[in-house]
Amino acid sequence: MTAQLQPQHKIHIVEDDATVAGLLHGELTRYGFGVTLATRLRDIAAEVEEVQPDLILLDINLPYYDGFYWCRQIRRSLKVPIIFISARDSEMDKVYALENGGDDYITKPFHPDVLLAKIRALLRRAYGEYAQALRIDPLHAGDSIAVGTLRLHLDKAVVAYGEREEPLTKTELQLLFQLLKADGQIVSRQALLEALWDDVHFVDDNTLTVNVTRLRRKLSGLGLDGAVLTVRGLGYRLDVDAVSSARPPAPHVNPPSRRAGGEGASQGGEAPSANPPAANAPSRRAGGGTARADGGAGTP
Numbered sequence: 001m002t003a004q005l006q007p008q009h010k011i012h013i014v015e016d017d018a019t020v021a022g023l024l025h026g027e028l029t030r031y032g033f034g035v036t037l038a039t040r041l042r043d044i045a046a047e048v049e050e051v052q053p054d055l056i057l058l059d060i061n062l063p064y065y066d067g068f069y070w071c072r073q074i075r076r077s078l079k080v081p082i083i084f085i086s087a088r089d090s091e092m093d094k095v096y097a098l099e100n101g102g103d104d105y106i107t108k109p110f111h112p113d114v115l116l117a118k119i120r121a122l123l124r125r126a127y128g129e130y131a132q133a134l135r136i137d138p139l140h141a142g143d144s145i146a147v148g149t150l151r152l153h154l155d156k157a158v159v160a161y162g163e164r165e166e167p168l169t170k171t172e173l174q175l176l177f178q179l180l181k182a183d184g185q186i187v188s189r190q191a192l193l194e195a196l197w198d199d200v201h202f203v204d205d206n207t208l209t210v211n212v213t214r215l216r217r218k219l220s221g222l223g224l225d226g227a228v229l230t231v232r233g234l235g236y237r238l239d240v241d242a243v244s245s246a247r248p249p250a251p252h253v254n255p256p257s258r259r260a261g262g263e264g265a266s267q268g269g270e271a272p273s274a275n276p277p278a279a280n281a282p283s284r285r286a287g288g289g290t291a292r293a294d295g296g297a298g299t300p
Contacts, residue, residue: 012053184240
């Protein structure tokens, strides 16, 4: 039950507004969660590694680098659920949040009950009854499920095809699991919404579309273009025949380089650049907006 889950989980709040952070801390503590506040806003990812939270509430407008940047850094090593909290209400901000590794998005101002519902849903899916149901599903042997040479490692949240692997977020993991479990049959959008998000009333239908796009991109990176098919008006299905018959691409091997005069490359390989590119530092616009840290256009 939810009351049993709450005291066991620690939530890390990354918010530079002390008033908002204090309100969140008080509300979550009142419901029995362990709560920590980010203090090292120059090195958020390293602090998260030390704290090892069960869930992160992440603001977008932060000093030094924005929340999108820090979400990507955290995702390099952790699968912890991340909810973006922001005053930005544009659809593109929500898309950026999900595409950069976030699991959910809530716009300020919000009702505390809505935030609590989202937190509880993610904790259940990541650590509670729904996560346990996934682990004991009889359709997979051990901690993986496979179609042809495509294998989904549930224990590591990784999809492998041949010798290539791609890490998955918890949402992508559940999405691919549902498609694999259907064995080529159509899975309706409503069924996917209910499987991926327990409180579907608080989930924008576009969120599913964004996650399907992200999963397709990762499968394409493995050499499986078009593996997830859209069945207009019905939902999605995995092209099992194409996946089973496809051959994984051979691993790329770089040929040895040659120096002028025909000598082989040096033992250490290609020398690193003497002037590595500098990290893109965020800039401040008039009005306090934060530029995207990955060098893209300034975030509105």
